[in-house]
Amino acid sequence: MNHDYFYPHEKFSSAIYTLATGAEMLQNRIADAYISHLHTLEPEDLPESIQDQFRNLCQRLTRIKDVQRGSVQATMNFMNDADAREVAIQIVEMFQAITRAYYGLDE
Numbered sequence: 001m002n003h004d005y006f007y008p009h010e011k012f013s014s015a016i017y018t019l020a021t022g023a024e025m026l027q028n029r030i031a032d033a034y035i036s037h038l039h040t041l042e043p044e045d046l047p048e049s050i051q052d053q054f055r056n057l058c059q060r061l062t063r064i065k066d067v068q069r070g071s072v073q074a075t076m077n078f079m080n081d082a083d084a085r086e087v088a089i090q091i092v093e094m095f096q097a098i099t100r101a102y103y104g105l106d107e
Contacts, residue, residue: 005102008045011037012095019088026084027076033091034061034072047101050094057090 015033022029039058043051066074079087100106 002102002104005045005047005098008041009095009098009102011041012091012098015091016095019091026081026088027079030061030079030084030087030091031072031076035070038091039072046094047097047106049106050097053090053094057087057094060087 015037018033018036019026019029022032024032041054043054043058046054061075062071064074064078065071069077076084097106
């Protein structure tokens, strides 16, 4: 077990739970997962193989700047369902990569 990935594994696990169990639209669940769990992570906290993917995700979710609503919520308000599904899939795939690294399955 690689304990360097304990924190990101925990954060992504919580994000996945939020995505799977929320009753809101997918866009709102993504915003909640990111704001509540993922925004505290830095790309350097993650396996090198997904650092760029995480950077791109963060940029994608904060594309629209809005001081009142917040960048993530403002961005999600304009995201269509197909793009939201793509983002959710990326989060799941990054969680899978972190899980493999955490349990030493990529070695």
